Amino acid sequence: MLANYGYVDGTGDYFIVIDTDKCDACEECLRVCPERVFEVAPDAYGKRVARVRDEVVTKVSYVCPGPRGCYASIDTNCQRVCQPGAIAHTWGVAAAVVEEE
Amino acid sequence: MPAAGIDVGTLTTKAVVLDDGRVLGKCILRSAENAEAGALKALEEALAQAGLKIEDLKGIVVTGAGRKFITFTQKQKTLLSCLAKGANLLVPTVRTVFDVGGESSTVVRVNERGGVEDSIGHDRCASGTGVFLESMAKLMQMPLAEMAKASLLGEHRAEVTSMCAIFAEQEVISHVHRQPPTPKNDIIKGIHGSMAVRIVGLAKRIGIKPEAVLVGGVAQNVGFAREMEIETKIKLIVPPEPQLVAALGAARIALEEKV
Amino acid sequence: MPYFAGIDIGSRGAKGCIIEDGKIVSYFIGDTGPESVKTAWYTFEGTAKPVGLEVKDMTYVVATGYGRVLVPFANENISEISCHAKGAQYCLPSVRTILDMGGQDCKAINVNEKGVVTKFIMNDKCAGGTGRFLEVIASVLGLTIEQIGPVALTSTEKFPFNTVCAVFAKSEALTLLKKGTPKADILAGLHDAIATRCHNLLKRVNIEKDFTITGGISKNTGMVAKMKEKLGLEPVLMEPDPQIAGALGAAVFARERWLAKQGQPPQ
Numbered sequence: 001m002l003a004n005y006g007y008v009d010g011t012g013d014y015f016i017v018i019d020t021d022k023c024d025a026c027e028e029c030l031r032v033c034p035e036r037v038f039e040v041a042p043d044a045y046g047k048r049v050a051r052v053r054d055e056v057v058t059k060v061s062y063v064c065p066g067p068r069g070c071y072a073s074i075d076t077n078c079q080r081v082c083q084p085g086a087i088a089h090t091w092g093v094a095a096a097v098v099e100e101e
Numbered sequence: 102m103p104a105a106g107i108d109v110g111t112l113t114t115k116a117v118v119l120d121d122g123r124v125l126g127k128c129i130l131r132s133a134e135n136a137e138a139g140a141l142k143a144l145e146e147a148l149a150q151a152g153l154k155i156e157d158l159k160g161i162v163v164t165g166a167g168r169k170f171i172t173f174t175q176k177q178k179t180l181l182s183c184l185a186k187g188a189n190l191l192v193p194t195v196r197t198v199f200d201v202g203g204e205s206s207t208v209v210r211v212n213e214r215g216g217v218e219d220s221i222g223h224d225r226c227a228s229g230t231g232v233f234l235e236s237m238a239k240l241m242q243m244p245l246a247e248m249a250k251a252s253l254l255g256e257h258r259a260e261v262t263s264m265c266a267i268f269a270e271q272e273v274i275s276h277v278h279r280q281p282p283t284p285k286n287d288i289i290k291g292i293h294g295s296m297a298v299r300i301v302g303l304a305k306r307i308g309i310k311p312e313a314v315l316v317g318g319v320a321q322n323v324g325f326a327r328e329m330e331i332e333t334k335i336k337l338i339v340p341p342e343p344q345l346v347a348a349l350g351a352a353r354i355a356l357e358e359k360v
Numbered sequence: 361m362p363y364f365a366g367i368d369i370g371s372r373g374a375k376g377c378i379i380e381d382g383k384i385v386s387y388f389i390g391d392t393g394p395e396s397v398k399t400a401w402y403t404f405e406g407t408a409k410p411v412g413l414e415v416k417d418m419t420y421v422v423a424t425g426y427g428r429v430l431v432p433f434a435n436e437n438i439s440e441i442s443c444h445a446k447g448a449q450y451c452l453p454s455v456r457t458i459l460d461m462g463g464q465d466c467k468a469i470n471v472n473e474k475g476v477v478t479k480f481i482m483n484d485k486c487a488g489g490t491g492r493f494l495e496v497i498a499s500v501l502g503l504t505i506e507q508i509g510p511v512a513l514t515s516t517e518k519f520p521f522n523t524v525c526a527v528f529a530k531s532e533a534l535t536l537l538k539k540g541t542p543k544a545d546i547l548a549g550l551h552d553a554i555a556t557r558c559h560n561l562l563k564r565v566n567i568e569k570d571f572t573i574t575g576g577i578s579k580n581t582g583m584v585a586k587m588k589e590k591l592g593l594e595p596v597l598m599e600p601d602p603q604i605a606g607a608l609g610a611a612v613f614a615r616e617r618w619l620a621k622q623g624q625p626p627q
Binding site: 001007045057 | 438439441442443476477478479480481482483484485486489524557560561564565613
Binding site for chain 2: 055058059061062063065066069071
């Protein structure tokens, strides 16, 4: 299952996407995220998978700066440490550049 | 020779006449339906203050949302570049500019020459803009300035977790109706705090470096400025006339560049 | 025969559903009050009392929704996404795409033939594109939420709204109203704006037939018409009431969980 956690607001799309079929609950993403975005819990079908914590979902773009701006580091962010490649970010481009000359 | 800068915003139009680092004349007016007429009026008032006429100017640079409607000058510059130049003129050590306006907010990282390094912002979401504070002031039934001062008296921020202005209103209403009710000043501190959290959350994506300057219509809100300092953990410099910074930067560009 | 109950405490609406032998025995739709535990009890009582049942008659209870952790008599909590999908697909076995617009969020869900979610996306921060947006506009125009759909359908010329933000849309609507723009046209423009947001959300999952709409928004004829226009798919609505999709799904899960605990596979 592809679980999209986040929202679309006036400035763009901000979703952390977790592929629960690929996730093996290794908890590496929990370990590296300095903002404690993730938790691992059983889903509705009994499989333990990573998810974005409820308190974070409604403010994901204020807590997570996206993979390129990760507060840990670009080399050890959640996407990089996830071996099965279960994590993706869709991050609003609208906010990145305000105006061009 | 002096030069002028005009910032045609959605809510207000600002004009500055500058010469050799000194402001000779300035003006802030409510933006008119006809952007060009409004811009001319602001410019004329600023010139009158300076005791000058349009012909005395080396050049005029126009910026802001309404700059495309101005025909009496060819030089148009982005708001970002004018903000950066203006902030740099006032505070040469500035590296981050927070511009929080009525309907939009922008964060700009600036280099030592006043050039733009990176920027982020939005104008399509009411959260993190002056509109949010205005609707809260209505809810709390207080004038904005009074609410700003009350924020300083709050001890702890009441929780306002929603990022959306509309949902935040609901949270504030529940605080007011709680048994026992949350102290009014704490609710107000929470309101200003949540606004600061939004802006700083935005800014963290491009990084915050001192010195930081706060400009725009909301900069004069003392409650908000204090909460911004708490969130950024650095001192924030608020210029005496924060609304004029972009117009000042536009005037500086007109002065420095070959027009 | 065992009774199974599902309680769905949303941010605005609280729903309950009791099933027996795979059929709906009773359901209830009410408002979520400020106290979650009280809400849970009156929702259950609103569902059970009319058919002469009590909590002790329930074999298994599943709670879902925003307030699910505070339902004291629930045996288990399950996420609202899964319960919505389960409930909708239980009534409409051919459904594969669900749009749910609640008071404070908007979800798009893909579900397979077994009632298992394969993809979902939830817009959960912004009032734009939720029931709240419509409430704000309805009050600005002096109409009830039930009236705005039919009024929008009478429009002859819609005004495009550039904004997704309910706060800005509210002031745009007020300005148009002052200029004498007919309410129907303002509403048509706003419904279009919301439908566009929902469509964009749906594009991030797969848009496959059959398509259904759940939540209070399913009762807004204007919105249903707009969604049909945007997707090119006729929405099939579940019976008896699309608002109980979550509660029904929770009840169905209750049955499955109980059967699993008895060592029996779900039928």
